[in-house]
Amino acid sequence: MSHFLSKLARILGPRQAELELKWLRQCASNELQLSQMVKRRTRGEPLQYILGTQPFGPLDILVRPPVLIPRPETEQWTYALADKIIHRYKPLKDPHPTTLTVLDLCTGTGCIPLLLCTLLTPHGIQTEAIGVDISSAACLLAQENIISVKSHFPSPLSIRILQRNLFEPNFWSSIRDTLSPRSLDIITANPPYISEDSWRKLSPEVKDWEDPVALLGDPAVENSVDIRRGQGLTFYQRIRDLLLDCTMISPCCILALEIGEDQASAVTSLFRGQFHDIQIWKDGWGKDRAVFCTMERN
Amino acid sequence: MTQLESDNACILNVIKKKIKQRTLALKELDNQHVSSSEQFDKLRLTKELEPLQIAWDGYTSTKQTLLETVNLLSDPDPIMRSLAASEQSTLLSKLTSDLTNFTQLLIPKSKTYLHSALMELKAGVGGDEASLFVSDLLRLYGRFGEARGWQVLVIAKEDNEGGRGVKNAVLEIKGQGSYDALQWESGVHRVQRVPETEKGGRVHTSTAAVVVLPMVEEPLNNSPASEQLYNPKDVKIEVMRARGAGGQVGNVGLTGLEPSVMKLFEAQSAVRLTHIPTGITVSMQDERSQHRNRDKAFQILSARLLHKKLEEEMLERRSVRRALIRKADRSEKVRTYNWAQGRVTDHRINLTVNNLSDVMEGDGLGHFIHALANHHSTQVLESLLAGMSTVA
Ligand SMILES: C[S@@+](CC[C@H](N)C(=O)[O-])C[C@H]1O[C@@H](n2cnc3c(N)ncnc32)[C@H](O)[C@@H]1O
Numbered sequence A: 001m002s003h004f005l006s007k008l009a010r011i012l013g014p015r016q017a018e019l020e021l022k023w024l025r026q027c028a029s030n031e032l033q034l035s036q037m038v039k040r041r042t043r044g045e046p047l048q049y050i051l052g053t054q055p056f057g058p059l060d061i062l063v064r065p066p067v068l069i070p071r072p073e074t075e076q077w078t079y080a081l082a083d084k085i086i087h088r089y090k091p092l093k094d095p096h097p098t099t100l101t102v103l104d105l106c107t108g109t110g111c112i113p114l115l116l117c118t119l120l121t122p123h124g125i126q127t128e129a130i131g132v133d134i135s136s137a138a139c140l141l142a143q144e145n146i147i148s149v150k151s152h153f154p155s156p157l158s159i160r161i162l163q164r165n166l167f168e169p170n171f172w173s174s175i176r177d178t179l180s181p182r183s184l185d186i187i188t189a190n191p192p193y194i195s196e197d198s199w200r201k202l203s204p205e206v207k208d209w210e211d212p213v214a215l216l217g218d219p220a221v222e223n224s225v226d227i228r229r230g231q232g233l234t235f236y237q238r239i240r241d242l243l244l245d246c247t248m249i250s251p252c253c254i255l256a257l258e259i260g261e262d263q264a265s266a267v268t269s270l271f272r273g274q275f276h277d278i279q280i281w282k283d284g285w286g287k288d289r290a291v292f293c294t295m296e297r298n
Numbered sequence B: 001m002t003q004l005e006s007d008n009a010c011i012l013n014v015i016k017k018k019i020k021q022r023t024l025a026l027k028e029l030d031n032q033h034v035s036s037s038e039q040f041d042k043l044r045l046t047k048e049l050e051p052l053q054i055a056w057d058g059y060t061s062t063k064q065t066l067l068e069t070v071n072l073l074s075d076p077d078p079i080m081r082s083l084a085a086s087e088q089s090t091l092l093s094k095l096t097s098d099l100t101n102f103t104q105l106l107i108p109k110s111k112t113y114l115h116s117a118l119m120e121l122k123a124g125v126g127g128d129e130a131s132l133f134v135s136d137l138l139r140l141y142g143r144f145g146e147a148r149g150w151q152v153l154v155i156a157k158e159d160n161e162g163g164r165g166v167k168n169a170v171l172e173i174k175g176q177g178s179y180d181a182l183q184w185e186s187g188v189h190r191v192q193r194v195p196e197t198e199k200g201g202r203v204h205t206s207t208a209a210v211v212v213l214p215m216v217e218e219p220l221n222n223s224p225a226s227e228q229l230y231n232p233k234d235v236k237i238e239v240m241r242a243r244g245a246g247g248q249v250g251n252v253g254l255t256g257l258e259p260s261v262m263k264l265f266e267a268q269s270a271v272r273l274t275h276i277p278t279g280i281t282v283s284m285q286d287e288r289s290q291h292r293n294r295d296k297a298f299q300i301l302s303a304r305l306l307h308k309k310l311e312e313e314m315l316e317r318r319s320v321r322r323a324l325i326r327k328a329d330r331s332e333k334v335r336t337y338n339w340a341q342g343r344v345t346d347h348r349i350n351l352t353v354n355n356l357s358d359v360m361e362g363d364g365l366g367h368f369i370h371a372l373a374n375h376h377s378t379q380v381l382e383s384l385l386a387g388m389s390t391v392a
Helices: A002-012 A014-027 A031-042 A047-051 A072-089 A111-123 A136-152 A171-179 A196-200 A234-244 A264-271 B002-007 B009-029 B037-048 B050-072 B078-106 B128-147 B178-185 B224-229 B290-321 B356-361 B365-391
Strands: A053-056 A059-062 A098-105 A125-133 A158-163 A184-189 A249-258 A275-282 A288-295 B116-123 B151-159 B166-174 B187-193 B204-215 B235-239 B271-275 B280-284 B333-338 B343-346 B351-353
Touching: A002 A014, A002 A031, A014 A031, A014 A047, A014 B151, A031 A047, A047 A053, A053 A111, A053 B290, A059 A111, A059 A136, A072 A098, A072 A111, A072 A125, A072 A184, A072 A249, A072 A288, A072 B290, A098 A111, A098 A171, A111 A125, A111 A136, A111 A158, A111 A184, A125 A136, A125 A171, A136 A158, A158 A171, A184 A234, A234 A249, A234 A264, A264 A275, A264 A288, B002 B009, B002 B078, B009 B037, B009 B050, B009 B078, B009 B365, B037 B050, B050 B078, B078 B365, B116 B128, B116 B178, B116 B290, B128 B151, B128 B166, B128 B178, B128 B187, B128 B204, B128 B356, B128 B365, B151 B290, B166 B178, B178 B204, B178 B365, B204 B290, B224 B290, B235 B290, B271 B290, B280 B290, B333 B356, B343 B356, B343 B365, B351 B356, B351 B365
Parallel strands: A098 A125, A098 A184, A125 A158, A184 A249, B187 B333
Antiparallel strands: A053 A059, A249 A288, A275 A288, B116 B166, B116 B204, B151 B166, B187 B204, B235 B271, B271 B280, B333 B343, B343 B351
């Protein structure tokens, strides 16, 4: 037992090693499995991949390489967004629940719409959500997460996952069938936002394990026009253009975007104009982490 | 009977005074319209003391019959005499139970009888021995709670690095009355024994500190209880530890990263709460989920604030009534567990149980808890009496 602890302590420090060993132990079904898990951990694999889950609010989201592990900052802003939505849409006297349509771009594990739905349902707000991701590994895992959350929280959960590329020229028409006749009330996205320079300096625990496609903010895009490459902002630009082009948007649609630590001013300036109530939200560590705004229908 | 009455002189005195108060109030209320707030107070007083009056009337009539049977004890008829004797013993036991009933009627109902207990255990002086003692206590309280059908949960635990035992732990004992039962455990507990590692067979003395707090249920759900305890605006929530750039980047800063030191990002986010008006801080990182760490931290904060509030209320009452209640100070040595002599002594009530293993492995702790609760009731009664005499 204590040799596991000392192995882990060498890379994690004593306090962290003790905690992680406790969690590994809770998850392992026998000593042999535990020793394999400890070995994986000492080789630098993220604990979450070894345990297979990451807590996200009250949910346990299934995680598996190379799909990005949900971050605590994302959990925090999703809570803040839920508050905002409840404040705006909570049915007053009407006993019939409101139904909102949510689109989550770059959904990964599907954690954002799953948590939103879980947080809103008790307030009489139901959601019909669509999650979109380019990666088949992410789409598959998101499907598994929907089933897993449904089995733990038996609520009328309606989420559909579509494998789509945000940069496809006919992006909207490719999801119109799934969406219509409804229109979008909430749009969320935690798009890749790390610049190539920063990516190279990432910790091996992130760089060696998580899909670069989930992290790199400036993908090589065909027929791309005027993109300030190198700052990880390509996805924000694309999302803005997509929204300005969209005909399926409800009045006062809320847009919520996660951003990298120095991107607040660049992202807000991208959205000024058609979007108002632009708000920069700080995470629990005091960093600019999300941009919330409301969209005018054109 | 006189013996019985003199043993309970203190209680009887209090009751007589209360009954006198009530009679007076009743008289003053007679033939008057109840209108002023002063009169309402009197009305409330008579209503409050009504159960006491009923019990007192019962007691005096039993006493009366008892006095009558005393005469019959010297009756020339032997049958009469034996009848009187048996009657007398029934009456005496009735009187005794009436007296215990009085105690219950007099002692104000505990404000915390619904609360569950949150226990914080910390190793004190004595190094590894102190940590081992904390794990002994952890087991002891766990068993005590489970035996009473309470739900026992270890909320947080920090093992003694390198050595054995537990450095500190937070235990939640869920169930009605668990706080009232365990509150007496607050204070410094001392252990005297020969550590396993000690070659010379020398007895070491080590300590562990125990703090018992009343738990507030549903910490986050705006329950009225926690609402009164703090204003959410006064609680600063911090996520502990630097987190590098955060977000997709993770916990590790982008610059100054030495590839040879593979520092992995932490899989949990510790939470620290600071209640600004009191400066009380609580941190929690035992769970992987920040959501659960936060809930637990809020629960502990509520418990600390409730404890503080109750203590302040008590101080207030004490200064008004010159109460004699002496609540265990956190730093006060309350109990000694002596392995060599196989005994446990509680220093507050000078009670020694010469069966250490019954305390550690059986239900011996119950004796202490029971005795401490009784001791407390007596003190409350004494303070009531003292308070009355200043008023009278
Ligand atoms: C930073 S991850 C966010 C995952 C998840 N929403 C979260 O917050 O944990 C970004 C996701 O965007 C997806 N993605 C990358 N390029 C994309 C594209 N061109 N179109 C759609 N999704 C894309 C990646 O597969 C990845 O799952």
